[in-house]
Amino acid sequence: MSHFICHGDTRARFSISAISMLTCLAFLTTDTVAQSRNTDMARQAGLQDGRPGGEREGRERGAQEGYRKGFDRGEDEAYRERLHSRRRDAYQFGYAAGYPIGEQRGQNEGDYRGRTDGEARGQTEGQQDGERRASLDATNAATPPGRQKGISEADLSDAPQAGRQAGIARGDQEAQDRAQEVDYPQARRQYQEERFAEPIVHRDTFSQTQKMPNRAGSPLAVQTASRTLAMSVSSNSARPDYRYLTCSRSFPTNEERQAYTNACREGYGSGFQMTYADAFRNAENQGLRDGRDRGRSRADKVDVRPEYQAGYNQGEIEGYRRAYDRAYEQSFRLAYNYTFPQASQRAYDLAYPTLYERAFEAARLAAYRERYQDLFNASFAQAKQQTFDEKYPQYAANARERGRRDEESAFAQNPLRLVDAQISKDFASGLFEPNEALRFTVDLRNFAASGVAANDVSFTLEAGDGQTATIPMREVSARQGFRAQSLTRVTEVLEARLFETAVGRTVTLHLKVKFQGRVVGQKTFELIPQFMLSIQFAAPPQLREGMETMIRVKVKNISQLATDAGAKLQFLAQSEALEILDSEKPISALAPGATTEVAFRVVGKRPGDWVRIPMAFLATLGTGRRVGVFDITDQVPIINDYGIEITEGLDRLRQPGMTRVEYVIKNESSRLVLRALQLTTRVRLAGPDTSVVLSEDHVIVGPNPQYLTPIMRDFSRDFLVPVLVKNPSHANLVFEMELQEEGKTVVIHRRNIAP
Amino acid sequence: MKNHTLVLSTVAVTLHLAACGGVIPSAYRGQFVDGPSGARLELQKETGILTFADGRQVNASAQELTFEDLKTLKAGIYLDLKSKSVPKNHAEVYWISPTENPRDVGAGLVHVKAEVAITTMRIDAENPVPSVTLVHCLQGGVLLDTAKNRWQAGCGTETTTYFDFKRIESQ
Numbered sequence: 001m002s003h004f005i006c007h008g009d010t011r012a013r014f015s016i017s018a019i020s021m022l023t024c025l026a027f028l029t030t031d032t033v034a035q036s037r038n039t040d041m042a043r044q045a046g047l048q049d050g051r052p053g054g055e056r057e058g059r060e061r062g063a064q065e066g067y068r069k070g071f072d073r074g075e076d077e078a079y080r081e082r083l084h085s086r087r088r089d090a091y092q093f094g095y096a097a098g099y100p101i102g103e104q105r106g107q108n109e110g111d112y113r114g115r116t117d118g119e120a121r122g123q124t125e126g127q128q129d130g131e132r133r134a135s136l137d138a139t140n141a142a143t144p145p146g147r148q149k150g151i152s153e154a155d156l157s158d159a160p161q162a163g164r165q166a167g168i169a170r171g172d173q174e175a176q177d178r179a180q181e182v183d184y185p186q187a188r189r190q191y192q193e194e195r196f197a198e199p200i201v202h203r204d205t206f207s208q209t210q211k212m213p214n215r216a217g218s219p220l221a222v223q224t225a226s227r228t229l230a231m232s233v234s235s236n237s238a239r240p241d242y243r244y245l246t247c248s249r250s251f252p253t254n255e256e257r258q259a260y261t262n263a264c265r266e267g268y269g270s271g272f273q274m275t276y277a278d279a280f281r282n283a284e285n286q287g288l289r290d291g292r293d294r295g296r297s298r299a300d301k302v303d304v305r306p307e308y309q310a311g312y313n314q315g316e317i318e319g320y321r322r323a324y325d326r327a328y329e330q331s332f333r334l335a336y337n338y339t340f341p342q343a344s345q346r347a348y349d350l351a352y353p354t355l356y357e358r359a360f361e362a363a364r365l366a367a368y369r370e371r372y373q374d375l376f377n378a379s380f381a382q383a384k385q386q387t388f389d390e391k392y393p394q395y396a397a398n399a400r401e402r403g404r405r406d407e408e409s410a411f412a413q414n415p416l417r418l419v420d421a422q423i424s425k426d427f428a429s430g431l432f433e434p435n436e437a438l439r440f441t442v443d444l445r446n447f448a449a450s451g452v453a454a455n456d457v458s459f460t461l462e463a464g465d466g467q468t469a470t471i472p473m474r475e476v477s478a479r480q481g482f483r484a485q486s487l488t489r490v491t492e493v494l495e496a497r498l499f500e501t502a503v504g505r506t507v508t509l510h511l512k513v514k515f516q517g518r519v520v521g522q523k524t525f526e527l528i529p530q531f532m533l534s535i536q537f538a539a540p541p542q543l544r545e546g547m548e549t550m551i552r553v554k555v556k557n558i559s560q561l562a563t564d565a566g567a568k569l570q571f572l573a574q575s576e577a578l579e580i581l582d583s584e585k586p587i588s589a590l591a592p593g594a595t596t597e598v599a600f601r602v603v604g605k606r607p608g609d610w611v612r613i614p615m616a617f618l619a620t621l622g623t624g625r626r627v628g629v630f631d632i633t634d635q636v637p638i639i640n641d642y643g644i645e646i647t648e649g650l651d652r653l654r655q656p657g658m659t660r661v662e663y664v665i666k667n668e669s670s671r672l673v674l675r676a677l678q679l680t681t682r683v684r685l686a687g688p689d690t691s692v693v694l695s696e697d698h699v700i701v702g703p704n705p706q707y708l709t710p711i712m713r714d715f716s717r718d719f720l721v722p723v724l725v726k727n728p729s730h731a732n733l734v735f736e737m738e739l740q741e742e743g744k745t746v747v748i749h750r751r752n753i754a755p
Numbered sequence: 756m757k758n759h760t761l762v763l764s765t766v767a768v769t770l771h772l773a774a775c776g777g778v779i780p781s782a783y784r785g786q787f788v789d790g791p792s793g794a795r796l797e798l799q800k801e802t803g804i805l806t807f808a809d810g811r812q813v814n815a816s817a818q819e820l821t822f823e824d825l826k827t828l829k830a831g832i833y834l835d836l837k838s839k840s841v842p843k844n845h846a847e848v849y850w851i852s853p854t855e856n857p858r859d860v861g862a863g864l865v866h867v868k869a870e871v872a873i874t875t876m877r878i879d880a881e882n883p884v885p886s887v888t889l890v891h892c893l894q895g896g897v898l899l900d901t902a903k904n905r906w907q908a909g910c911g912t913e914t915t916t917y918f919d920f921k922r923i924e925s926q
Contacts, residue, residue: 658862660902673917674873674890676910702860707896707909709840709847710873717840719907720900722862743912 039259042251046263047270053244054271062279065238070284074291075298082299090304094311102319109320110327117328118335126343134348138355146363153364154371163376167383175388179395187403188410195411195447202486208459208479209492238280240272415448416457416482418513418521424491429559431530432507434500435626440493440511444521446482454481456516461494464508469496498529500629505529532559533590533619533628535569538597543578543604543611543638546738546748551602553617553630555587556595563590566622569598575613577606578636587619607643607749610635642677642711643668644737644749647718653683653698653735653753654728661723665708665739666716674710678740681706681721686732686752697727705740778817778834779803780846782880787887787920796887796920803832803850805872805891813852813870820849822904828853828867828897836878844879849908851897863902871895871908889918 247264251257420443426436442459446452457478463469472495482488498507507529512522538552551571557563567587571580581601590596604611613636619628642665649661665679683698701722711717721737733753739746779798787796793808805813818824820833828851835847850872857867872891877884892910899906 660862673888674875675917676890676892676912676915678909678911701862702864702866702898703896705911706898706907707871707911708907709849709909710890712841712845712875715840715842717907719898719905720862720864720903722860722864724861740912742915 038251038253038256042256042260043263045249046247046260046265047267049247049249050245050264050267050269051271053242053246054240054268054273055275056244056271057240057242057268058272058275058277059279061238061241062276062281063283066280066283067287067290069280070287070289071291071294072287074288075295076291078292078295079299080295082296083302086299086302086304087307090307091311094308094313095315096311098312098315098317099319102316102321103323104319105316106320106323106325107327110324110329111331113324114328114331114333115335118332118337119339121332122336122339123343126340126345127347129340130344130347130349131351133344134351135355135359138352139359142356142360143363146360147367149360150364150367150369151371154368154375157372157375159372159375160379163379164383166376167380167385168387170380171384171387171389172391174384175392175395178392179399183396183399184403187400188407191404191407191411196445198447198485200445200485200487202483202488204480204483204486204488206480206488206490207492208476208490208494238272238276240269242268244268411447414515414518414520415446416452416513416515416520417445417447418523419443419445419487421511421523423525423527427561429532429561431532431559432498432527433531433559433627434498434503434529436497438496438498438509438527439491442490442493442511442513443487444482444490444513445487446484448484450484452482452515454478457482458514458517459490459493460510460512460514461496462510462512463496464510467499468502468505468507469498469509471496498527500529500531500626502529503531503629530558531619531626531628532557532561532563533587534558535617535619535628535630541615541634541636543602543636544640544747545604545607545638545643546736546750547640547745548581548601548603550599551615552597552599554595554597555590555619555628557590557592560592562592563587563627564622565589567627568620569628570618570620571600572616572618573613575611577604577611577638578613579603579605604638604640605750606638607645608638610637612636639669640747641669641741642666642739642746644739644747646735646737646749646751649720649723650735650751650753653723653725653733654755656725656728658701659723659725660720661735662718662720663737664716664718665711667711667713669713674712675741677708677710678705678743679708679721680704680738680740681723682736682738683723683753684734684736686734695733697725698733699724699726778819778832780876780878780880782882782884783876783887785883786923788923789918789920792916792918794918794920796889796918798887805850813850813872815850815852822899822906825897825906826865826899826901828857828869834876841875844877845875846878848874848876850874850891851908853897854894857899863900865899865901867897867899869895869897869908871897871910873908873910883922885922887918887920889920891916891918 242265245265245268247261249260251260422441423432424439424441425432427433432438440459440461444457455477458475459478460475461471462474463471474494476494478490480488494511496509505528507527509525509527510522511525512519514520534556535553538554541551543549553569555569565588567590568584569587570584572583573580579602581603583600585598585600587596587598612633614633616632617628617630618626620626645664645666647662647664649659652659653661661681665677681700681704683695683700685693685695701724704721706719706721708719709717732755734750735753736748736750738748778801784798784800787798788794789796795804795806797804797806801818802814802816807813815831817832817834820835825833830852831850833849833851835849838845838847841847852870853867854870855868857865860866870891870893872889874887874889876887890910892915894914895908895910897906897908
């Protein structure tokens, strides 16, 4: 905005716009033209009367202010220059005086300290050197004689005799051991083979149960300087103070008086400027000279002893340091070189005898042991082999005879032998399935010339780990006897059912055959139970709060049998965070090796990021037989594009009247582009089907749905929904907020309203 | 410290807008057209003209949004520079044309039906932006919470259109 100042009779000021300014100028023109001639005369008189006073003030002030400025500047500059020079010189003089003093002190102390340290170091290292040399020399000197002595002593020892005696004993023992370990069992096996080669007179088969088995079995498998503004007076910036202003003429009109007065001041100013600058400049130069004299004088009175002392100290320090280091090094080296050899030699002489004795003894002992062992071993090996060769044949013959005799006795005592044992199964799935009945088929041979009674024979079955299988009856007697010289197949022997908890683990079963209470044969079975159907997640499960999602599992038939048409998959979960909309789905006939995907509709019931949910999927055939189990407790992510949090007011929905329910909506993961949002609020009666019954006692006030401002990703917005509570008597209520983005539900947040 | 930072950023934003010589950030001024619908958008220092394919025009002047201004529910373009729902270098822009009188529904809540258009603008953008996306609806609404000086302005589903305006001329 521009400001225009307008002068007239009223001497008023107007601040006006451009149009108003023209009006003002027109008004003034008439008055001014009429009186211009008289005011010109007044103005000339004013300029003439004012100028002398201004010239006088200019001369006087120019001289005073110029001198002062020059003086001050000269004094300041000269003072600083002179003081700097004096201080520099004082420092240098001090340095020159202190240096030699420090140098002398450093020389003395360096010499002393170097000598002391050199002696100490030379003593220590010399001693170490002497002892090291002594050890080396002593070892070299003592070893040969020491070893020689050791060898001689060993040659005179009893090593050959001792080796021979030990060899004889070892040879005899080895001969006995070999006969027992090799020949004895060989003889027993040979006898067994002879017995098994005997002709089988009778071949029998019987079942331990009433019915005969017809099922085949199969065995196993997995962080600027500013400058201070100068306050000095400048000849260009000086302004008159009108000390000599005299404007004494008088005029008949106000306009003339005003013109005279203004011109008088103007003439004064002009006269001031004409004289001030020259007077200022001349006086400034004189002031500068005088000021410099004054400055130098002041500087000469400053005490520069501190600078002298600082220079002295620094010189002393540097002189000391340089001299000290040089003296120290020289003295150290001299002292070290003098002390080292003496200490080394003393240590050498002192240690050598003792070290010699130690080395000698060590060499002697080592050589003795080596030689002794050589002599011992030579005799030992020879005597051992000789003895073994002499004695083994007889020991072997004896062992074979004993073995044959023992086996013959064993056959007489236990004529019933286990020839083979196998597992027979209920289902031809090619798998050992949990809960499937496993029975055993046993082939037994009776070598006796007479029959074996049924009650002399029993079968036992044990699980290696009690938590892997159930065995209804652990021991049972044979249902029939065994005829003389017979081979009998016994079927349906005992029964085991594998636990579901053992699926995928190795289960060990031990089957034993006893004759008159003695174990005469046993076989261990290792099985890995598996369900017909392998079940696993087809995709990591995810939940959406209030939203329907699918949990998908992949079912694969890993057996050799197809599932039947009635096969189905059941989904069980015990968690309030999850609602399963359809818990059972058909699988139908699934061929061997075939895979199918089954999806279950679920709704997340809880807000948050993750929830831990125990889940189980059970597969059964039409007959009810369970053929697959997938039991898992998993951390399931709750993924919604938006999240709703009710922050205030929910508890007041139990009181009659209007309540402001405050909420916050956050865009968790929706697209960055803005999308329209609609929020619908409901209050439902809690019951078996909360999706149907709305409370008539709770009214959502205002628009419902509310149209909300789009929210950018990772940002949130808070607002409220007013609810009018007409009757707060209902016991169980559910407060529900459903958010839609472009009409598509993205989250349904439900909160129970506690009674 | 956080409040201090917020104050500084708000002052910076205001100074930035003042330096630009208008309410609409300079990078957004110009003419844009949404190809598929034929709608056109013209943004100037302090005004905006939205022309639909059928020739209908919505013309409004822009101003920085304050809750007191919003309460008057006068048609206009409002730039919210202090919204916590967008990044600090963004402004929420509401283009509001009330279609009915405001209604006090209770609990401090005032509702008014309106034609609404919403977008966001980067207030620190230096170069002309190539496009402007806009959510528009004839039957939208504005909700004012007079107790806490908050508001919501949004659209339903039936008359909502998403425009992707592309720059056709730099101003």
